[in-house]
Amino acid sequence: MSNTVIKVEHISKSYILKHQNEASYTALRDVISNKAKSLFSSNTKGQRKSSEEFLALNDISFDIKQGDRVGIIGRNGAGKSTLLKVLSRIVTPTKGKITIDGRVASLLEVGTGFHPELSGRENIFLNGSILGMNKIEIQKKFDEIVSFSEVERFLDTPVKRYSSGMYVRLAFAVAAHLEPEILIVDEVLAVGDAEFQKKCLGKMKDVSGEGRTVLFVSHNMVAVKSLCSKGIVLEKGAIKFDGNIDEALDVYNSNISNAVDNVSWAIEDAPGNENAKITSIKFKTAGNYYYIENEIEIEIEFYNFSDNHTLNASISIFEDKDVYVFASPNLIRIPLTKGIYKSVCKIPKNLLNKSKYFCTVLLVGNNFEIITQLDKVISIDVDEEGTQRGNYFGYWGGVVRPHLEWQNIQIDKL
Amino acid sequence: MNKHRIIIEPGTENSNYWKDLWNYRGLFYFLAWRDILVRYKQTAIGIVWSILRPLITIVVFTIVFSKLGNFKSDGGIPYAIMVCAAMLPWQFFASAFSESANSLISNSNLLTKVYFPRLIVPASTVIVCLIDFFISFLILIGLFFWYHFIPDIRILMLPLFLLLAFITAMGTGLYIAALNVKYRDFRIIIPFIVQIGLYISPVGYSSNEVYSRNIPQVLKYIYALNPMVGVIDGFRWCIMGGETPLHIPEFIASIGISVLFLFVGIWYFRKMEKSFADII
Numbered sequence: 001m002s003n004t005v006i007k008v009e010h011i012s013k014s015y016i017l018k019h020q021n022e023a024s025y026t027a028l029r030d031v032i033s034n035k036a037k038s039l040f041s042s043n044t045k046g047q048r049k050s051s052e053e054f055l056a057l058n059d060i061s062f063d064i065k066q067g068d069r070v071g072i073i074g075r076n077g078a079g080k081s082t083l084l085k086v087l088s089r090i091v092t093p094t095k096g097k098i099t100i101d102g103r104v105a106s107l108l109e110v111g112t113g114f115h116p117e118l119s120g121r122e123n124i125f126l127n128g129s130i131l132g133m134n135k136i137e138i139q140k141k142f143d144e145i146v147s148f149s150e151v152e153r154f155l156d157t158p159v160k161r162y163s164s165g166m167y168v169r170l171a172f173a174v175a176a177h178l179e180p181e182i183l184i185v186d187e188v189l190a191v192g193d194a195e196f197q198k199k200c201l202g203k204m205k206d207v208s209g210e211g212r213t214v215l216f217v218s219h220n221m222v223a224v225k226s227l228c229s230k231g232i233v234l235e236k237g238a239i240k241f242d243g244n245i246d247e248a249l250d251v252y253n254s255n256i257s258n259a260v261d262n263v264s265w266a267i268e269d270a271p272g273n274e275n276a277k278i279t280s281i282k283f284k285t286a287g288n289y290y291y292i293e294n295e296i297e298i299e300i301e302f303y304n305f306s307d308n309h310t311l312n313a314s315i316s317i318f319e320d321k322d323v324y325v326f327a328s329p330n331l332i333r334i335p336l337t338k339g340i341y342k343s344v345c346k347i348p349k350n351l352l353n354k355s356k357y358f359c360t361v362l363l364v365g366n367n368f369e370i371i372t373q374l375d376k377v378i379s380i381d382v383d384e385e386g387t388q389r390g391n392y393f394g395y396w397g398g399v400v401r402p403h404l405e406w407q408n409i410q411i412d413k414l
Numbered sequence: 415m416n417k418h419r420i421i422i423e424p425g426t427e428n429s430n431y432w433k434d435l436w437n438y439r440g441l442f443y444f445l446a447w448r449d450i451l452v453r454y455k456q457t458a459i460g461i462v463w464s465i466l467r468p469l470i471t472i473v474v475f476t477i478v479f480s481k482l483g484n485f486k487s488d489g490g491i492p493y494a495i496m497v498c499a500a501m502l503p504w505q506f507f508a509s510a511f512s513e514s515a516n517s518l519i520s521n522s523n524l525l526t527k528v529y530f531p532r533l534i535v536p537a538s539t540v541i542v543c544l545i546d547f548f549i550s551f552l553i554l555i556g557l558f559f560w561y562h563f564i565p566d567i568r569i570l571m572l573p574l575f576l577l578l579a580f581i582t583a584m585g586t587g588l589y590i591a592a593l594n595v596k597y598r599d600f601r602i603i604i605p606f607i608v609q610i611g612l613y614i615s616p617v618g619y620s621s622n623e624v625y626s627r628n629i630p631q632v633l634k635y636i637y638a639l640n641p642m643v644g645v646i647d648g649f650r651w652c653i654m655g656g657e658t659p660l661h662i663p664e665f666i667a668s669i670g671i672s673v674l675f676l677f678v679g680i681w682y683f684r685k686m687e688k689s690f691a692d693i694i
Contacts, residue, residue: 015692028599085691089422089529092688098422104529112527115448117455122448129444130528158455181418 004101005182005213006064006087011096013057013082056082057093058237064230066102069214071228071245073221073252079237080217084108084186087215102181102213105132109186111171116160120151120170123159127174141177148203149173169196176203182213194394201227201393221249222386223393253289259356259379261290267303271372272363276311278302278372279340281361283380292354292384292401296347300361301340308335310366313343318376319399320356326400329364350403352382353396431684435531445538450545464549468505472498472553479618488620488650489657492561498554499653500617500646502547503579507642508608510543510580514587515604518595522694532687533680536591540584547576554653566655575648578672582641585675592679592686595694615642620650625661635667641675644668 057079064070072080085091087098088106113130114123124145128138138145146152149170151162159167185204201223208214208227218224224231224245231248233241241251262282270277283290284297300313314329330343358376365371388403389396420430454460472494479485480493487496514536518525521535558565594600614637616624624637637643644665650658 028597031597085526086422089420090526091691092424093422094424096423098420100420100422101418103418104420106528108527109523113521113524115452117452118448122451126444126448129441130524130530132441134440135443 003066004063005066006101006215007099008060008062008064008087009097009099011057011060011083011086011093011098012055013079013086013091014094015054015056016051017054018051055237057086060096060234060237060239062232062239062242064213064215066213067208067211068230069208069216069228070230070232071224071248072215072217072232072234073219073224073248074234074240077236078234080234081108081186082237083234084184084215084217088184100182103132104182104184105178105180106184107131107175107178107186108184110168110175114159114167114171117158119158120149120155120162123170124174127171131175131178132180133178137179145173145177148176148199165196172196172200176200176207180212182215183207184215186217187219194392197223197394198391202391220393221252222384222389225249225386226393250288253381253383259381261378261380263378264301270303271374272302273371275306275309275365276302276304276363276371278313278361278363278374281359281374281378283359283378290380290382292352292382293349293387295349296352296380296382298345298347298359298361298378300343300345300363302343302363303340304336304338307337310335311341311371312364313345314362314364315345316360316362317347318358318360319353320358323399325357329362350388351400353398353401354382354384355399356381431531435533438530438534441530442534442538442541445534446541446545449539449542453542461549464546465553468498468501468550469553471505472501475501475618483619485619485623488622488654491654491657492557492563495554495557495561495563496620496650496654496658497618498557499650500615502550502554503576503645503649504612504615504617504642505550506543506547507579507583507645508611509546510540510583511587511590512604512608513543514539514583515590515594515600518591518690518694519598519601525694526691532690533588533683536587536683537584540580540587543583544580565653568652568655570652572649572652575645575652578648578669579642579645581676582645582672585672585677585679586641588679588683589675592683592690595686595690611640611642614640616646620658621647621661622658625664634661634664638664638667639671641668641672644672 060079060083072083074080082091084106085108086093087100088104088108090106090108111123111127113127115126118126124142125135125138128141128145129135133141146155149166149172151166151170154162154166159170162170204214204216204227214227216224216228228245231241231243231245231252232239233248233251241248262280264280264282265271265278267277267279270279272278278300280299280301282299284299285291285294287294290296298315300315302311302313304311310333312330312333314327316327317325319325328345330345356379358379360376361374361378363371386393454463457463459466475497476494479497480487485493487493517536517539518532524530524535525532557563590600590604594604621643625634638661645668647658647660647665647668651660
């Protein structure tokens with residue numbers, strides 16, 4: 001079973017970037033005039049207009065075995081789409097070799113080749129054949145496609161009159177019924193409503209459950225995680241990681257975070273006054289990443305220089321877009337003796353959402369005077385494991401994501 | 415080893431190209447079908463346009479060349495039939511040439527999102543024009559009835575000359591289509607070529623007007639280098655019962671040019687094909 005179906009060896013793809021005073025596409029005039037110029041002067045080569053080579057893919061090699069579900073992740077411009085295009089034979093690589101065993105269907109866009117003037121029925125056939133199905137296959141699957149897309153009533157309406165949701169549903173329905181041995185999918189789950197996204201993902205899982213090989217590019221990490229077993233992380237056109245999906249996601253996440261989750265000072269530089277100084281502030285959690293599903297602690301260390309001094313710390317949490325989420329002062333205000341103290345604040349699990357959070361810390365003294373205020377001094381990127389989502393994989397808004405209690409109560413029988 | 419093994423490498427010829435083309439014949443059919451369906455959507459008289467357009471042109475040409483220009487038809491055959499015998503292949507060529515030349519650009523969303531042998535796109539456009547040709551052929555049949563004209567056995571040779579027209583349109587179309595992807599100048603040049611072509615091809619007049627003139631032989635050959643001269647003369651030869659003689663050396667030159675265009679067209683198209691998605 002585990003034979004290699006895709007073997008990629010040292011693939012590179014380069015584009016020539018042209019800078020200024022050169023048209024975005026070649027005009028015949030330029031070619032002719034350049035040729036003419038080079039006839040008369042021999043040194044035109046030396047003073048060519050500036051252009052540079054850009055490596056969209058840089059010496060990429062990997063193997064994919066039959067039945068693997070591989071997520072390709074990376075930031076915008078990392079080369080994911082170029083890689084898929086090369087694998088789909090849309091563009092040819094500049095260097096290297098790829099061997100693919102099996103029928104490939106690639107889905108780089110939902111509804112490729114849909115014609116707005118044609119009816120839903122006609123577009124099913126057109127799109128199906130563009131994606132590589134033959135007429136008999138399409139006819140056989142036609143009813144299934146229609147019921148999956150939920151547009152039965154509008155089957156004979158031109159798709160230009162469809163709502164965008166209907167359009168996408170129909171387009172995905174066709175694609176979902178492809179039966180290739182290798183399926184290449186780019187970011188199609190980014191469209192449609194949550195309900196439909198769930199349906200799509202479910203369908204993709206079914207597809208891969210049948211022993212087919214799936215290559216999946218998405219920015220939706222939850223979807224990638226739930227669908228894929230292996231992951232390839234691309235960065236600037238090169239492979240940064242190739243292995244199992246959890247590790248790949250870790251590599252990717254650690255890659256994008258620019259959060260500073262702890263800060264500390266030597267006592268002489270520490271913020272504060274002669275009565276008290278803060279020496280360190282940090283976020284802590286179990287494991288390497290801040291997950292919604294885990295408890296997150298904020299730990300504040302401070303020096304108290306005088307006896308019988310009432311001190312308390314206070315935190316304020318801000319969400320990325322500068323939304324003030326909440327504040328929490330330490331309500332235990334009892335006089336402290338001289339010494340080094342640690343205040344720990346626990347943020348319960350399932351409270352924060354998937355976002356970046358900043359923490360502002362205050363140290364308050366005897367008469368509620370502010371000893372020091374450190375604005376947005378530490379920050380974390382909160383991610384999620386996806387264990388508290390039911391079967392929903394789409395966008396989950398809000399600056400917090402509390403896990404609230406729900407009840408279903410039957411009021412009466414019908 | 416899987417029978418669907420694909421090897422992707424830069425620079426190497428895809429040995430399965432023609433097999434691939436065959437495997438994708440369904441797409442070929444659906445693209446042609448789409449173009450036919452789409453062409454007359456939201457028009458009031460729909461497919462009648464396929465008849466009306468050439469018909470009006472034939473009427474105008476007949477009046478201008480025969481009545482105003484005093485050109486004579488070959489062997490006293492009604493001038494309208496002579497014009498029609500030329501107008502049908504010319505219209506086919508002109509639309510097939512210009513539409514296939516623009517086909518890659520108008521289907522650029524397909525080119526950048528799915529793989530298929532790119533040859534399918536211009537080829538299916540030519541097929542659509544061929545269907546239009548068959549529809550407009552009704553005009554000729556109508557003229558036969560109108561003038562009580564009965565063509566002789568030579569009309570059975572017509573498919574051969576249609577093939578020649580097809581080869582000419584395909585070859586030039588492929589070549590310009592590939593050029594058009596890179597140099598959009600051709601979008602402007604194409605209507606110009608078609609317009610000039612209508613006058614340098616014997617559509618409104620007979621080739622005899624050229625061949626029977628007292629001009630140097632070399633000019634006659636230059637005239638015959640236009641591949642549509644061969645096509646139109648052939649059509650007339652079939653339809654008008656041999657009243658238009660075929661000038662064999664010039665005719666062979668025409669065929670030679672057509673076939674040359676086909677090979678050059680396919681060669682250049684295949685050469686450029688790999689970079690279409692990058693530069694379109």
